[in-house]
Amino acid sequence: MLTNNKNVLKWVDEMVALCKPDQVVWIDGSEEQLNGLRAEATKTGEMLPLNQEELPGCYLHRTVPNDVARVEDRTFICTRKEEDAGPINNWCDPKEMYAKLTPMYDGVMKGRTMYVIPYSMGPIGSPLAKVGVELTDSIYVVLNMDIMTRMGKAAFENLGDTSDDFVRGLHSKAAVDPENRYIVHFPEDNTIWSINSGYGGNVLLGKKCFALRIASYQGKNEGWMAEHMLILGIENPQGEVKYISAAFPSACGKTNLAMLIPPKVYADKGYKVWCVGDDIAWMRQGPDGRLYAINPENGFFGVAPGTNAKSNPNALESTRKGTIFTNVVLNKDTNTVWWEGLDKNPPENALDWKGNPWNGKESTEKGAHPNSRFTAPAKNCPCVSPEFDNPNGVPISAMIFGGRRAKTAPLVYQSFDWTHGVFVGSTMASETTAAATGAVGVVRRDPMAMRPFCGYHMGDYFQHWLDMGKKLGDKAPKIFNVNWFRTDDEGHFIWPGFGDNMRVLMWILDRCDGKADAVETPIGYEPKPEDINIEGLDIGTDVVADLLSVDKDLWKEEAAGIREFYAQFGDRLPKELVKELEGLEERLGK
Ligand code: OXD
Ligand code: MN
Numbered sequence: 001m002l003t004n005n006k007n008v009l010k011w012v013d014e015m016v017a018l019c020k021p022d023q024v025v026w027i028d029g030s031e032e033q034l035n036g037l038r039a040e041a042t043k044t045g046e047m048l049p050l051n052q053e054e055l056p057g058c059y060l061h062r063t064v065p066n067d068v069a070r071v072e073d074r075t076f077i078c079t080r081k082e083e084d085a086g087p088i089n090n091w092c093d094p095k096e097m098y099a100k101l102t103p104m105y106d107g108v109m110k111g112r113t114m115y116v117i118p119y120s121m122g123p124i125g126s127p128l129a130k131v132g133v134e135l136t137d138s139i140y141v142v143l144n145m146d147i148m149t150r151m152g153k154a155a156f157e158n159l160g161d162t163s164d165d166f167v168r169g170l171h172s173k174a175a176v177d178p179e180n181r182y183i184v185h186f187p188e189d190n191t192i193w194s195i196n197s198g199y200g201g202n203v204l205l206g207k208k209c210f211a212l213r214i215a216s217y218q219g220k221n222e223g224w225m226a227e228h229m230l231i232l233g234i235e236n237p238q239g240e241v242k243y244i245s246a247a248f249p250s251a252c253g254k255t256n257l258a259m260l261i262p263p264k265v266y267a268d269k270g271y272k273v274w275c276v277g278d279d280i281a282w283m284r285q286g287p288d289g290r291l292y293a294i295n296p297e298n299g300f301f302g303v304a305p306g307t308n309a310k311s312n313p314n315a316l317e318s319t320r321k322g323t324i325f326t327n328v329v330l331n332k333d334t335n336t337v338w339w340e341g342l343d344k345n346p347p348e349n350a351l352d353w354k355g356n357p358w359n360g361k362e363s364t365e366k367g368a369h370p371n372s373r374f375t376a377p378a379k380n381c382p383c384v385s386p387e388f389d390n391p392n393g394v395p396i397s398a399m400i401f402g403g404r405r406a407k408t409a410p411l412v413y414q415s416f417d418w419t420h421g422v423f424v425g426s427t428m429a430s431e432t433t434a435a436a437t438g439a440v441g442v443v444r445r446d447p448m449a450m451r452p453f454c455g456y457h458m459g460d461y462f463q464h465w466l467d468m469g470k471k472l473g474d475k476a477p478k479i480f481n482v483n484w485f486r487t488d489d490e491g492h493f494i495w496p497g498f499g500d501n502m503r504v505l506m507w508i509l510d511r512c513d514g515k516a517d518a519v520e521t522p523i524g525y526e527p528k529p530e531d532i533n534i535e536g537l538d539i540g541t542d543v544v545a546d547l548l549s550v551d552k553d554l555w556k557e558e559a560a561g562i563r564e565f566y567a568q569f570g571d572r573l574p575k576e577l578v579k580e581l582e583g584l585e586e587r588l589g590k
Contacts, residue, residue, distance in 0.1 A: 029152015421479025
């Protein structure tokens, strides 16, 4: 046992009595213990050691084919009152849900080991960090939690013997039965129960379940924010660093943006980009009144397909050691990994993500699953921020919302003020991706990219954003919206994206510093086309003007869609947002 905390001990005892494992192993985080687990997982075939010369400390894991993404239709928020979960979350009465799941957990770990994983979300000892304990019967989970969190004995250090402020996570793979798969949150009990899955987003309970769903609820009650946002710093040639946080729906390029390589025109002048986080930001008002952010995670759970030396060299470099790959291709000749979009040289003698023989030169089937992943330690990243472990976080100058929109949203615009920015975030929409099960490419509203992750009523969540703005006053970050995904008539992306997105970030920072002009449009402030630096690109100012164009007819349809979307929140939709919608309709005209 690694703690004397009586609440932890009591809860672990209860869960052991329920799950009836053959043995209980407390994870202290030591290399010795982890090596033992790696050896065991290798023996059972759960993990495959890769070429240790080329990829030291790296492993491949395959999930069962029915278990490859988050399952939003089986994810529940169980609050005592149904209205507290809101219209977007699946809800069930907590008593009913406990009654339904308890028999599923009863004896589920017979013949298995229960691992007790203490972990900290955020640097240990940080005033913004929080403690969780996950119980699991999966070594894959233990080894991934080691990468994704600060895991082990030290996580208990700040809990003391009597505190109850830790999140209780219970996970069992059970029989990986999709019919009985449940990812369930009890925000009022600080509790998460996950069963019948082995996919990261469903089972690494520190991530989506705690750091977003439970933490968003805690943040509302405690006056801070848990957001689905990357955090990056841009350093100018004078050595000053400004920080930006940005929310995009799953698999829309947050990891790529967080680690971008500055284009030559900026690199030559001495600009640098630092990655603080690629998925989640916890933010609190600091002593100086500004908003400070930490990344609660310690690693990257990134989408593999499309990651390559051009799109994201820093992510690729991060995966060269101590990384777990899930559902990618195994090159049998070299014992290394491959995925679509890595290079133009797929292996011929390979196994696909299901473990079946696969010839990349001949097969018409994809070798890696579209949502295949790497779990890589943040410290591997060549551009990891020197502030990564700063317990106080970094001050945020600008917040960005964005999504995949083929036509409507322009390359960038700034909200008129914080309240209008909350409106912009609350009406975000994007074409769906493979990160969750269900149809891909369908436009859906995804407020602040939190639709699958908000642990309470979305209307109250909007109100919380408005309240934070009041608290921050003139110290609040400026709010922007971007869209890298506009397409031409043939469906090709117009904007080059990737590192060149920095050109847009520079306008954003110039706006924050009062250095750049803007044009007022019905939807917000836009740059003048010539204010986006296109030096070194093969597109002209006319193309930028096109990317910035606002099609009033499309926006009228958009406003109608927003009205419809808003209707479901009833009287829990803040009046300020209704006013913002009316303002937009008025500016667009009849
Ligand atoms: C993720 C997701 O894995 O959003 O980050 O699905
Ligand atoms: Mn995410």
